[in-house]
Amino acid sequence: MIWDLYLVMPLALIFIGALFLMLFSLVQKVELANYNLVTVAFLTLSLIIELIIFQNVEHDYLFETIFAKMFIVDKLSTLFNILFLSGAILTLLINNNYFKSRDYYNGEFFALLLFSIFGMMMLAHTNELITAFISIELASITLYVLVGYNHHSLKSSEAMLKYIILGSLAGVFFILGVALVYGVVGSTYLGDIYTYLAHHQNDEMTLLIVGMMFMMVTLLFKIGAAPFHSWVVDVYIGSPFPVTMFMATTLKIAIFSILLRLFLVDFAPIYPIISEIIKAVAILTLLIGSLLAISQTQLKGMLAASSIVHVGYMLIALYAISLGSSFAASAIIFYLISYFLSAVGAFGILSFLASDEEKRHLSFDDFKGFAHERPYMAAAMTIFMLSLAGFPSTIGFLGKFYIFMSAIEAGEILLAGFGIMIAFISIYYYFKLIALMYFYPSANPKKKFPFSISTLLIVAMALMIVWGGIGTGLIPFIAGADGLLTIASEALKTIGK
């Protein structure tokens, strides 16, 4: 029981934090920085507990007597929680300046952010479809509001409008799918579904397969896979920077936590039936994502579109899971980590710049001569771009490497080749930014490196990316490329039945 309380602490802390901030936002005198600090404090506390849990947990049902077997705690969920929490912490810390520079942030922002995180964490823990649905809704609904938080900007409002309508539309498919699954199995516990699948023939569960497909639609929508990608670019561009960063770094990962749980274990027996659809989606996602990315004129749009491409890679691995690839799942987790680091860094620099100089719109042209103005920032940005492009010696390369490895293990050499082709195209749009930074003279004078928590974190991200790409086990306690993979595969080991 004490152990269970311990396990629930991270979630409880987040919820308490959300309530706390919700109430305190009524107090007008509190400075914004303090809200941020409090939020970060709650998140950090939660993160620390999660880290400890990660060391000790194997596979556990929280409060089994009360929650039945709905609340699962294993290394996978803990790992994902660690990612969300760090994503949120990094978002908040890196954007510290940005919050100060914009007058529309207040306490509720942080409360909503915590609610959203709570939803994602719940999603990682859930062992039941309705809980999953409600968690997704919780994470999404709060995120909708966050997207539209900038009430000075029509774009922000437009983004929110689109996100709400399309997100709700997509959400309906999930619950429809759940309903169909329930209709067949008579239960929404993942365990029961698994048992059912193990004892029945395929033709008895047509409805179950249909339900699985509809659930898939929602999940694909939320991660921004083509052809459900249309919202991504608009919403990313429209959102305030911290929210874009938050979305890019957390929500996608959260959805993958449930995707992995569903398709790696519980739906595994019937997953191969729809895997061809996943393959098509993966190909389409890669293609459309790269097409969109090369034609974006805004930097944020490019990053948004390229995030579609990154989803495409993970879908390759997801497809490989259905063909029995044993590396695919850890490849996805590794890729998520690598994308997480790179995206945090890239968006971090954008928002840092946006907070620094109001006049910057952060189009491509604003980066002309950036390297001569801020050499260290440019170096960091270069590292992020290289990592996103999958250039060797960054973590992004290893991420892609594992993905392609899983595809080849699954016997899909052409698919891997296609992925590599897309990676090749992505070189173009990422290097375009590097080119802009280095190839043009700077109009502005050289600036000093501003030592602040934001910049230090950005530099730390860059170092981690490099370390993740080339790091070995030489230095203990700092997980390099090898260590991260170990973590991923350890986490995956615990989700089995």
Added chain:
Amino acid sequence: MQHLLSMILFLPLLVAFTMGIFRVSIETLRMVTFGSSLMVLLFAVVVTSYFNVEGGMQFVHNSSWISHYGINYSIGLDAISLLLLLLIALLMPLIFLAIWEEQRKGYFYNLLLLQAGISGVIMAQDLILFYLFWESMLLPIFIMIGSYGYGMRHFNAMKIIIMTVFGSMSMLLAIIYLGYTHYTTVGFWSFELSNLAQLAFDSKTSILLAGAFLLAFAIKIPLFGFHTWMAPAYSSSPTAIVVVLSAIMAKLGVYGLYRFGFTLFEIPLGFYTPYVILLCLIGIVFYSIHAIMQRDLKRIFAFSSGAHLSLITLGLFMTNIYAWSGGLYLLATHAIASAGIFLMIGMLGRRTQNIQIAHLGGIASIAPRFAFFFAFFALAITGVPGTGGFVAELLIIVGAFKYHFWVGVVAAMTMLGAILFIFWTLQRTLFGTTQEVTKHFGDLSAIEIGILTPLVIILLITGIFPSLLLDFFDASLSTNLEAFQGGVK
């Protein structure tokens, strides 16, 4: 001793990062980089002195990197790698001397990174490690062409990166496939070259795999048809980069073919041999003729490089001892000669701000030393006897005739190819009357002569006493050739 290679590899990186973090002044930076490049040269010389000519792969160091996939930090040297390592170690101090006056710090950082990348490519024995360095060395080149280059530098920088990355991506796919096959057939992961070389494939697969590798190297070399990045990149590059591009980078394509292509794919390469040889032969003629009407010195010698690299590749693919020795010999001597010529074009450009042939002329009458060195390197490129190029071309031609008569005839055309444009170039550049831009052309300074003289001496020694160098890698080469021919049979 064991870590000597690692020191060669990481010293430039270490220097670059330390200097970068402490934001040192340009004077310090210049001194330290030059010093580090001398240190690397010293290390390389020490390695050479301990090198056993008969010994195959040496100085092997192997430590685990990504244990899950059996990827190791695995480095080592054989005679051919050592040759390339010596080349880069020798050229870097000269390049740093050549850019001594440079005020932009980026030059030094990028060159240090480049040196590390190239050394890594030369030493790597693990395919993933190799790929890592292979790609990484592109970045400094990209940034330097784009930042400090000339002409349509942005476009050309993008072009070189796009085209070369295209090749390497295909190679990556093949590498992954190889590694996975090793896992399924042998039971554990490994990307170690020596392990992967043991694998057997059905012929279709191996042909595809070999093709993927070949594509990467063909673009880097570049063979005919994959070459359109070459002239633009050369003409846009700053001196330091163009030297590295022509002297080292292009050779790495051939080296890659030798080290990886021939070790991994003895038989499937046979499938490609006729096509590659055809491309090489076309290249020899095509590049030479193409160079005739170029107006820019760098472009002319870019095509000249292309022709020679085609010849080197030709030598490699004919797989007899003459052609192989000749190819590797040409690899070394052409590296030196083209480094010399491009360094000189850099010096010329610094004086005149203009390397369009139409605006030059009359240099010989006011700057005889410049003219001498320039003509020497140009002639060395044409393979005049007494310089190493002649020996190499002779060996390749003999090897080509051994392979097939008509191949030999076209290979012999290199003798004609280079002179077609080089003498014309010399005429328009050095001779005749002075023009506006060459009116006040200063002769070479002592430092510049100091940079160029070692190259001249090396070229002469390699030309007059070829046995010195040929004997050095003869043993390695014969062993590999036997292994290769054994594999084919």
Added chain:
Amino acid sequence: MESIIFFVLAFFLLSGAIMIVFCKESIYSAIGFLMVMVAMAGMFALLHHSFLFLAQILVGVGAVVVLSIMIILSINLKDENQPQQNIMPSKIALTTLMVAPIVGLLLYAVIKADFTFAPIAPNFGTIEAMGKELFTHWVLPFEIVSILLLGAMVGAIVLSHRRLDVKS
């Protein structure tokens, strides 16, 4: 008897749904929605879900529909503020064609599954059974729904508290 009730309810349900989609005036749509909600409650009753029937009437009709209508009335939409949109038959046909596969798939699977109603337990659908089920098996989602409602509430407050100061 049940069949007649079912058909009546289904008629109201469908006509309500069609009203929602095809009526130009928002208020008619809202009335359609009301019809749907009420008919839905009837359906629940028909399925012996007495508690659901109650909840639907209370929450669905009592809260959601009323709230919607109130908002329609409060923002007092005039005709010129409504999007001018002609619903063309061709578009209807096109969209119908697009949803047809989805409907087809669902019906295909449903028919293939061949469901029949199980015999009803004595207390099926009562508050008691519902409560017991809820608090023995469904505590977790129940809790999270409450958090969802809280979050939605905060979000709604944030949205509606906004001042309109769009900078150009």
Added chain:
Amino acid sequence: MEALLSLIVILPFLSATILGISYLIDSKKNLSNTYYATIALTTPAIVTLLSFVLAFEISTMPHDTPLYAHLFDWIKVGQFHIEMRFMLDRLSMIMVGLVSFVGTLIHIYAVGYMQDDEGFGKFFAYFNFFLGSMLLLVVASNPIIMFIGWELVGLASYLLIGFYHKVSSNITAANKAFIVNRVGDFGFIIALSVLFIALEGKGFDFEAIKEGIEGLSSSTLSFVGALLFVGAMGKSAQIPLYVWLPDAMAGPTPVSALIHAATMVTAGVYMVARFGFLYNEIPHIGEFIAYIGAFSALMAALMASFERDIKKILAYSTMSQLGYMFIAVGLGAYGAGIFHLFTHAFFKALLFMGAGAVIIALHHEQDIFKMGNLRTFLPKTFITMLIATLAITSIPPFAGFFSKEAIINHAFLTQHYTLWIIAITTAFLTAYYMFRLIFVVFFAHSTKTYPHLIPLGKMIIYPLIVLAIGSATVGFLGIGHGFAHFVALPDRATPAPTHLLEYGLMAFNPLIAVGGIALAYRLFGTNPKPSKANIPIKALFIHKFYVDALYDRLFVSTLRSLSLFFDRVVDAKIIDGFLGLLTGGYRHLGVKLVSLQNGTVKTYATYIIFSVSLMSIALIYILEAQ
């Protein structure tokens, strides 16, 4: 002795290096001409001495035991084992002696001639470099080392022709010389490679080749022989690779004398003689060589007859005389060919140096029709040149008579009557154009005076005298085939002539020559006029058979337009065009796709629902397929 032999080659290179480095370091021109001249003259002098010592040594030894000097292993790759080894047999001994002796004289002459040139040091660096290369070519013990010398003399020739590099046309001439030579070398290297591959494993020294070719098929040998001769064509200016020789006169006159008369151009003849054992196996190729030589001789003579530039006349005459030599070596009379080479070196060097003296005296005037009456002003030059002219027109007892007569008679005796007629015609023309030169330059316009004549120094005159003595006397070495017996080359057997025939032929040749002289006197003896292109055939001769224009059209223009085609079409349009199509197409697709993202929710919703319905169709299909 070995050391001496090595020194012969090494010394000139060494001195060339010293001179070159001195010249490059001495940017302020502190070093005097004396410094350069001392080094420059010492070297050939020592070499000459050494060669005489060696010549003595050799002539005492049996002819089939040459002297060897092994320096080092040059290449050892597989069977390709090439030693840096020198071989001195009687043939190479003759050549070494000739080259070093004539070379020394020309060096001396050049010191006088180049005195005022600012590139004095550089000139002698090149000169010594040339000397070394030529000696390397001559004493090489295997064809590869010979080829190195072969190439290096080409390079030296390039450098020396382009010595006056401020005038662009001189460089063009130099380029032409080098490129045409390289075309020949292209044939040479192919021949060597084929020969090597055919003989692989048997060694590649001349001796080893001699042993090895026994087993080779006649077709291989023919191929090798023909292509070797292509190399000789280039170096010795035979049809069709002669075009560089007239242009090569752009270099300073000592260069013309040394390279384009006495030494380098004869390398081809030497090479064919060196490979005599090979050509003896394939007489039909030999005949081919002889015909090429004959036509070259005739053609050159025709062109010389209409030329106005004094040096170019001599250049054509060189080509013409080389033609004779090729007739000889082609027909297997190697001794006769080498003998003509030997005598020719004397009188042609003399002619060039005399011409150079005239040119320098007249302030670099080269048009013969602007000269005249010079015998009164330059008597020594006139006499020496007259001797040389008599030698070349084969008036007995001057040197040329003996050597040329041997060749012409050989053609007659081996029943190659066509060749014989050509050779006779050429001899007539030779006499005509050479005396045309003498008459126009030294006799005509007897009233002409030269107030600003530059006096000629001793350094210029003395070598002329020495060579004049040589031209007058060396012919006697050939009496009774003495020379040919001495060199001991593998001459093919000739039918012995009857005495009557022999005397008849001997008398016939000078008669023909006298006829030519008479014609020249009649046309140019008193009042010379340059020929005008008033009839087509004359135009053909004056414009040098339009060969230059033809080559220009055929090769230069073609290559240039091909180059432009490669640049503008193959690279830009085809390859980059294809790549551009790919990338551009992809970008275009991207833009199209972005325009589909029209930003309205309704459309986006439609996309999503449409996608779902597509997935539904796919799923129905999958489910049905199960």
Added chain:
Amino acid sequence: MLSPDAFLFVAVVIFAIGLIGLMLRRSLFVVYLSIELMLSSVNLILATFSRVHGEMGGGVVSLLMIAVIAAEAAIFLALIIYIYRITKSVDSQSITQLTHKRDEA
């Protein structure tokens, strides 16, 4: 006796009508109501299946769904008011700043 298929059929049709509404109409109200319609139809499906299986789980889920519907309604209605305040319209296409053309300008 009614079969479950009848209920499911009605639910599916209502779901489809909701989808059509989303594709057809620009009015935010109709969009909102369409989504609610779809959610309700799923609710009906759940209730039907609960009856099919004869256990209360589906009913409970339906109950929770009603709460979710309420939450969605809250957000949607707040959105509608907000958009109406900004644009004086309930058109879903009243703000179009994020189109590609706009970015290029």
